[in-house]
Amino acid sequence: MQMTGAEIFVECLKREGVEVIFGYPGGAVLPIYDAIFQQSHFKHILVRHEQAALHAANGYARVSGKCGVSLVTSGPGATNAITGLADSNADSIPNVCFTGQVPLAMIGTDAFQEADIIGITRSATKHNFLVKDVKDLAMTIRQAFHIATTGRPGSVVVDIPKDLGFAKCEFVWPEEVNMRSYQPKTAGHSGQIKKAIKAMLAAKRPMLYSGGGIMNAQGSASLLKTLAHQLNAPVTNTLMGLGGIPYDDSHFVGMLGMHGTYEANMAVSHCDLLVSIGARFDDRVTGRLDAFAPDAKIIHIDVDPTSISKNVDVDLPIVGDVGIVLQQMLDELSHQGGVPDVEALKLWWQQIDEWRAKDSLGFEQSNEGPIKPQTVIRKVHDITNGDAIVTTDVGQHQMWAAQHYGFKKPHKFLTSGGLGTMGYGLPAAVGAAMAFPDEPIVVFTGDASIQMCIQELATAYQYRQKIVVVLLNNAYMGMVRQWQEMFHESRFSHSYFDSLPDFAKLAEAYGGVGITVDTLDELDKALEVAFGSQESFVFIDIAVAKEENVFPMVPAGAALNEMVLA
Amino acid sequence: MRHTITILVENEFGVLTRIAGLFSARGYNIETLNVAPTLDETVSRLTLVTYGDEKIIEQIKKQLNKLIPVIKVEDISYTVHLERGMLMVKAIDAGDLREKAEQAGANIIDHEAGNYFIAEFAGTPEALDGFLASVDDEYVIESTRTGPVGMRRGSKGFVV
Numbered sequence: 001m002q003m004t005g006a007e008i009f010v011e012c013l014k015r016e017g018v019e020v021i022f023g024y025p026g027g028a029v030l031p032i033y034d035a036i037f038q039q040s041h042f043k044h045i046l047v048r049h050e051q052a053a054l055h056a057a058n059g060y061a062r063v064s065g066k067c068g069v070s071l072v073t074s075g076p077g078a079t080n081a082i083t084g085l086a087d088s089n090a091d092s093i094p095n096v097c098f099t100g101q102v103p104l105a106m107i108g109t110d111a112f113q114e115a116d117i118i119g120i121t122r123s124a125t126k127h128n129f130l131v132k133d134v135k136d137l138a139m140t141i142r143q144a145f146h147i148a149t150t151g152r153p154g155s156v157v158v159d160i161p162k163d164l165g166f167a168k169c170e171f172v173w174p175e176e177v178n179m180r181s182y183q184p185k186t187a188g189h190s191g192q193i194k195k196a197i198k199a200m201l202a203a204k205r206p207m208l209y210s211g212g213g214i215m216n217a218q219g220s221a222s223l224l225k226t227l228a229h230q231l232n233a234p235v236t237n238t239l240m241g242l243g244g245i246p247y248d249d250s251h252f253v254g255m256l257g258m259h260g261t262y263e264a265n266m267a268v269s270h271c272d273l274l275v276s277i278g279a280r281f282d283d284r285v286t287g288r289l290d291a292f293a294p295d296a297k298i299i300h301i302d303v304d305p306t307s308i309s310k311n312v313d314v315d316l317p318i319v320g321d322v323g324i325v326l327q328q329m330l331d332e333l334s335h336q337g338g339v340p341d342v343e344a345l346k347l348w349w350q351q352i353d354e355w356r357a358k359d360s361l362g363f364e365q366s367n368e369g370p371i372k373p374q375t376v377i378r379k380v381h382d383i384t385n386g387d388a389i390v391t392t393d394v395g396q397h398q399m400w401a402a403q404h405y406g407f408k409k410p411h412k413f414l415t416s417g418g419l420g421t422m423g424y425g426l427p428a429a430v431g432a433a434m435a436f437p438d439e440p441i442v443v444f445t446g447d448a449s450i451q452m453c454i455q456e457l458a459t460a461y462q463y464r465q466k467i468v469v470v471l472l473n474n475a476y477m478g479m480v481r482q483w484q485e486m487f488h489e490s491r492f493s494h495s496y497f498d499s500l501p502d503f504a505k506l507a508e509a510y511g512g513v514g515i516t517v518d519t520l521d522e523l524d525k526a527l528e529v530a531f532g533s534q535e536s537f538v539f540i541d542i543a544v545a546k547e548e549n550v551f552p553m554v555p556a557g558a559a560l561n562e563m564v565l566a
Numbered sequence: 567m568r569h570t571i572t573i574l575v576e577n578e579f580g581v582l583t584r585i586a587g588l589f590s591a592r593g594y595n596i597e598t599l600n601v602a603p604t605l606d607e608t609v610s611r612l613t614l615v616t617y618g619d620e621k622i623i624e625q626i627k628k629q630l631n632k633l634i635p636v637i638k639v640e641d642i643s644y645t646v647h648l649e650r651g652m653l654m655v656k657a658i659d660a661g662d663l664r665e666k667a668e669q670a671g672a673n674i675i676d677h678e679a680g681n682y683f684i685a686e687f688a689g690t691p692e693a694l695d696g697f698l699a700s701v702d703d704e705y706v707i708e709s710t711r712t713g714p715v716g717m718r719r720g721s722k723g724f725v726v
């Protein structure tokens with residue numbers, strides 16, 4: 001059947017099972033937008049800035065387990081999307097972005113709204129394509145989804161010149177994608193798995209360390225929990241891995257790394273076996289490399305071979321999908337029939353309980369005093385019963401959310417881990433709301449971060465999303481201020497805002513409900529309003545203790561066991 | 567340590583940029599890089615010479631493999647292999663310079679007696695260095711050389 005490129009675009013998305021895309025129209029994508037207008041297979045969510053389209057697609061992908069999809073125009077539309085592409089790629093989130101391009105004959109002429117998007121996005125994506133012939137469009141879209149969603153997921157750009165939208169060809173749906181140059185490994189090497197189980201059973205102080213890989217491998221969280229309990233091993237999560245094991249599970253010791261718990265960091269520093277499961281030894285996790293897990297044999301399960309032995313030398317690498325490898329491990333464990341070293345583990349848990357007793361996340365909230373940001377997070381946990389989808393921006397509030405919210409399940413905590421993108425939280429919530437419109441969705445944000453994508457309140461209002469924005473307002477770029485206080489002798493260079501807007505009024509202006517909170521009483525009332533029945537988003541601007549710092553903290557360049565506790 | 571890496575890639579536009587971009591983004595060095603299509607026109611073959619310790623070379627190989635259009639990567643440095651490069655030198659045709667070049671194994675592929683000549687020389691990278699060193703600098707007008715191409719000895723082929 002003869003179809004135009006724009007019709008092929010719609011047909012391919014339909015066949016890929018796409019239900020929602022996020023985008024912003026412009027000259028080069030007008031033919032595609034015209035085809036979108038005439039179809040009803042998927043929804044299009046109109047964002048207010050292309051960066052937000054990518055973050056929204058990212059948020060949607062994380063909670064739904066599907067591929068995020070966005071559509072932007074050429075030139076500035078596409079360059080605006082780059083932060084979102086790099087963000088998704090760093091956090092291994094499947095995200096396909098279609099960018100308009102100037103007509104084929106005009107490429108290279110410095111045409112209006114022309115940018116070399118293939119060149120610019122090369123290092124911000126897992127892969128990118130420029131489609132030069134309408135006959136290649138269907139296969140390219142197929143490949144883009146395949147690459148984005150398999151192996152280590154990531155962002156993929158498909159750059160489509162405007163005239164391809166009008167050009168016609170016979171539509172052929174490629175039933176299969178088979179790329180000889182791209183065949184990611186899924187199952188782990190059985191010999192390596194045997195060795196790993198042996199090492200796990202022999203360990204006296206084992207430690208499991210899981211990351212975002214648990215989120216990407218559907219169903220792997222329950223396998224992780226089973227493995228931890230069978231081995232009686234403590235589990236720590238990275239920022240990306242929170243919810244991989246329930247926060248109240250007896251074997252969970254909290255997040256590790258720069259703002260990890262005392263018990264998690266001490267356990268990593270003293271374990272004799274560290275099993276990394278879908279985590280990549282990021283510098284925020286390891287602290288000073290030569291002092292990281294110094295006594296441990298290290299097993300690393302990862303779908304991406306480049307992550308293995310990149311930062312930390314690994315003794316036993318296992319390349320594969322963590323869901324499949326964990327199942328292989330459980331099978332092997334029951335096959336070998338061994339039991340862990342009960343006596344040694346008893347001592348290990350005694351030691352861990354001693355570290356836990358430090359209560360490193362403890363803080364004091366006085367009845368009169370300023371509201372502590374940690375209090376807010378815990379109150380939101382309580383009122384949502386720990387079941388909310390939580391997104392964050394980047395900085396202190398992000399760390400407090402990670403430390404204090406308490407996640408029961410995977411796919412509930414959406415945060416920009418690798419790239420650390422301020423402005424991620426609100427659009428990510430907009431995306432998540434498209435997958436789960438009736439679930440509570442909370443954006444924890446700061447007065448600096450929220451202003452980076454605040455225009456998305458308009459999107460949230462347009463689609464009547466009941467997002468609750470919880471702004472921990474300390475009038476500072478909190479994390480910058482904290483570092484300046486600790487490492488730059490309190491020279492607060494450009495980290496203070498002299499003119500913040502009245503956020504409640506601003507929220508009202510965007511159509512939502514705006515509430516300003518100064519006291520604990522007001523906080524309780526505001527949360528009741530926010531999580532009651534609302535017709536639109538609710539924005540709570542909470543004045544919190546201005547100079548509260550995030551602790552524990554491993555200063556940059558220090559070892560994990562050199563934490564500053566308060 | 568010097569490593570010679572051979573790579574098979576899909577012969578499509580932009581592959582070379584992806585490889586060069588990978589090296590610059592991650593701070594690796596490219597000493598030389600040769601690329602041309604193979605008998606199978608859908609495939610290009612590259613020979614890349616780089617320097618680095620074992621850990622860096624391991625990462626380079628993995629990162630190359632991670633590029634979507636890369637089909638195969640092999641570090642031939644540790645295998646019994648052959649490397650050959652090519653050199654062209656344009657020099658002033660004075661004295662017995664041209665005869666000496668021929669005696670050293672070069673082909674004279676162009677010359678204008680008493681004015682200039684162009685010598686072509688092929689061989690191992692070391693032989694190329696040796697030949698260049700043997701030509702007196704002050705007579706050289708220009709020179710250009712390729713990086714080596716390489717393959718393993720033995721009957722086995724590095725193909726798709």
